[in-house]
Amino acid sequence: MxxxxxxxxxxxxxxxxxxxxxxxxxxxxxMYFLILRPQKxxxxxxxxxxxxxxxxDRVVTAGGIHGLIxxxxxNEVILRVDDAKDVKLKVDRSAIATVxxxxxxxxxxxxxxxxKEIAKESKxxx
Numbered sequence: 001m002x003x004x005x006x007x008x009x010x011x012x013x014x015x016x017x018x019x020x021x022x023x024x025x026x027x028x029x030x031m032y033f034l035i036l037r038p039q040k041x042x043x044x045x046x047x048x049x050x051x052x053x054x055x056x057d058r059v060v061t062a063g064g065i066h067g068l069i070x071x072x073x074x075n076e077v078i079l080r081v082d083d084a085k086d087v088k089l090k091v092d093r094s095a096i097a098t099v100x101x102x103x104x105x106x107x108x109x110x111x112x113x114x115x116k117e118i119a120k121e122s123k124x125x126x
Contacts, residue, residue, distance in 0.1 A: 049096075049099060050093055050094065050096060052099075053069065053072060053077065053093070053096060053099065054069065054072055054103060055069055055070065055071065055072060055103065056068065056069065056103035056104065057069045057099055057101065057102055057103050058099070058100040058101035059077075059079070059096050059097075059098065059099050059100060060096075060097050060098045060100060061079070061091055061095045061096055061097060062095050062096075062097045063095070065079070065081060065089065065091075066081070066100070067079030067080055067081045067089065068080045070088065072093075074093075075092060075093055075094075076090055076091065076092055076093060077090075077091055077092075077093050077095075077096065078090050078091075079091060
């Protein structure tokens with residue numbers, strides 16, 4: 001690093017300074033598009049997933065616990081783990097890793113939209 005600063009002091013032309021900084025600028029741009037941007041997108045998707053979580057959704061926590069959501073509060077979720085013994089766990093909302101099944105209300109809405117999409121696709125294929 002010191003060697004670069006000394007070399008920059010000897011060469012006082014602006015074009016040589018730009019040619020030295022160009023690789024660092026390119027590395028930052030590549031890192032932005034390969035690392036930072038996809039991570040921001042995943043973070044947005046995760047926040048959206050956690051905000052859509054509601055009662056009767058089947059979820060898996062970060063610890064691998066499968067359960068059915070019985071209650072949703074601001075920062076915590078109550079999961080029913082065992083139906084027979086009525087075992088419930090209170091976990092933080094951020095502990096939810098994935099949503100396996102969405103409650104029946106959303107499924108009914110999605111099913112009513114699916115035939116329309118299939119009908120549109122069949123018209124396009126003819």
